[in-house]
Amino acid sequence: MQNEENTLKNQANPEKPKNNTGRVVLIALLLISLILNLFQWYNSNQEAGNYETTIDSMAIDNAEVDRQLSLTKAELEQYRGRSEQLDSLLNDATGKIAEQEDKIRALMSSGKKSSANNAALRRQLEELKALKDKYLEEIDRLIMENQRLQSENDSLAVELSNNVTVTNSLQARLKVAEQLRVDRVSVTPQKKRAIGGKAVATSMAKRTEKIDACFVVLENAVASRGTKLISLRLVAPDGKPLAGTSQGTFVNVDNGQEMTATANHQLDYDGSSMDLCLTWEDESKPLVPGKYGVEVYIDGALVFTSSFTLE
Structure with a gap:
């Protein structure tokens, strides 16, 4: 009698196990979808952060470009007017720096805010610094050479002055000696x-x-x-x-x-x-x-x- 009742219950609810399985599958699919959405959201935020970092780096480099160009010109121009050789060298340096500035400005105005563009800009700044150092070395060499020549000229001037003094003294003595008494x-x-x-x-x-x-x-x-x-x-x-x-x-x-x-x-x-x-x-x-x-x-x-x- 009992077995018959159980059989009747099972026959009355034949779809119940199948419904539970579907529910589990649905929940699993929802979880997978949620995980995928979270992953995509994380990647989007990461890319946005990288983009912002690139933009910030470019902004720093733009300010650095203006500063480096200004310092380079000022550091070289302070030696102008000391000699014709230095002025000629500075004129050459001005032309080379202008060419380098054009390259840098072209990168800055390209509008490409990327790590590659940023790296290229930094390379141009390094080349600008190397160019400045090269001309400063040449300026230093010319100044030292001019100082050496000036020292030699001063020594020659003193020697010449001494010779003139001796000559004048001898001439004066000769004039005195020639004077009749x-x-x-x-x-x-x-x-x-x-x-x-x-x-x-x-x-x-x-x-x-x-x-x-x-x-x-x-x-x-x-x-x-x-x-x-x-x-x-x-x-x-x-x-x-x-x-x-x-x-x-x-x-x-x-x-x-x-x-x-x-x-x-x-x-x-x-x-x-x-x-x-x-x-x-x-x-x-x-x-x-x-x-x-x-x-x-x-x-x-x-x-x-x-x-x-x-x-």
Whole structure:
């Protein structure tokens, strides 16, 4: 009886096991679909992250490009104006950097935001840096070479200056050695005697009618031979030269001024000692008492000064 009841129950629900199996399959399919969707979502997020990273890297490189270009130009241009060689080198560097900049700008404006483009941009930046370093090395070499040449020029200038100084010193010594000198200068104021008219020495200004200045032109082995202009100046107490019958003019070699001589004489000098007397003579007006200067010039150069006093 019991078995019959079970048989009847089974016959009443024949599809129940099949329905359970379908439900399990459906759940499994839903889980698989969910897993696939999650996987696709993860991949999409990963790709988006990589894309954002690429864009960020490109943005960093763009800023770096502007900075590197600016620094490169500024670092090189600071050496302009120091020499023609450096300026020529910098002109060449400017052209090369401009070419490199064009390549970099072309990559930046291509619009391709990819890792390959980013890598190419970085390579161009490295080439820019290498180009800058190359020109800095050449600039350094030129600067050091210019410094060496400047040092040599300075040494040569000092040596030349020393040689010029020595030459000038020798020339000055030679000029001094060539200059004729006088010695044993004797100045004698004279008056004429009332009887006989013979000239005799006097110390009185009002009686002085004639003044003789006698001296020896000394021997000089290095002086040039030929005509020498010997000039005598007797300077009155008022500062004016006495102008006698044999007066003349000459040019003072120290200041280039033309001066009045009390007496001039053309001496044919042969290198030996020579005696000479120059005279002032004027009976038209008396001299004034006081101190009188005596100056002897040879070819315009002052070689002797002295003074005497008339009462």
